[in-house]
Each structure stands twice: as structure tokens, then as C-alpha cells.
Amino acid sequence: MAEITDGKEWSNHLCGCFNNINTCLQTFIVPCVTYGQNVExxxxxxxxxxxxxxxxxxxxxxxxxxxxxxxxxxxxIRGDKTNDCLTIIFCGFCALNQENMEMFPAQPSSQSMARD
Incomplete structure (x- = not known):
């Protein structure tokens, strides 16, 4: 795996754990499931x-x-192995969420919450 220096950024920031509350809760309660989804x-x-x-x-x-x-x-996405390892070691749950939200972007809800 080569270092990508001129790629794009992650679609969700590392601290954007709550951008998808379902993924956040899943990762907090059963991180092995999120981990399995990501490696697959x-x-x-x-x-x-x-x-x-x-x-x-x-x-x-x-x-x-x-x-x-x-x-x-x-x-x-730009990055390298060193940053990947540091992110995994120091921000594990956030990294799991970020990877999962990148691979499985949230689908828009079929019901609109907006009032007419």
C-alpha cells in the first residue's frame, strides 16, 4: 500500500462519531461487529x-x-501507514466509526421531518 499524498479527505472527520448515531451506538456496544463489517x-x-x-x-x-x-x-483518501497506526492506537472507537461511515454512507430517511 503506497502513501497517498494528493487524495481527498475522509468524508467524516475523526471526531464526527455522532454523524451517524446508529453506527456510534453499535461501535460503543459491540465494536467487534463494526470491526468485522470494516474488514469485510x-x-x-x-x-x-x-x-x-x-x-x-x-x-x-x-x-x-x-x-x-x-x-x-x-x-x-490521503494518508499513510504511520497515521493509520497512530489513529488506531489512540482513537480506536473513532477510527472504527470513521471507516464504517466511509464504507457505508448513511442513506437519506424515507420519512421527512420537515413541516410543510
């Missing part, structure tokens, strides 16, 4: 295998860093 979306492994890998020390960080790098490559 990146093509690293199956969702269930990824969710189980979340419980294997060291391997989970290696798989996560590879997955985050692939997500960046697929979406053309």
Missing part, C-alpha cells in the same frame, strides 16, 4: 472472521491497519 468491506476477510479476529491481540491491530489502508486506497 475492505476485502481483508469475512465479517464473522473479522469480528472474531477483533479478540486476538496483536493480530487485530495488524488486520485493522491493513484494512484501514485498503479503505483509504479504495476511496482515494
Amino acid at each position: 468491506a475492505s476485502g481483508e476477510c469475512h465479517c464473522i472472521v473479522g469480528a472474531l479476529a477483533a479478540f486476538v491481540p496483536i493480530y487485530n491491530w495488524i488486520l485493522w491497519a491493513k484494512s484501514r489502508g485498503k479503505i483509504r486506497e479504495m476511496k482515494g
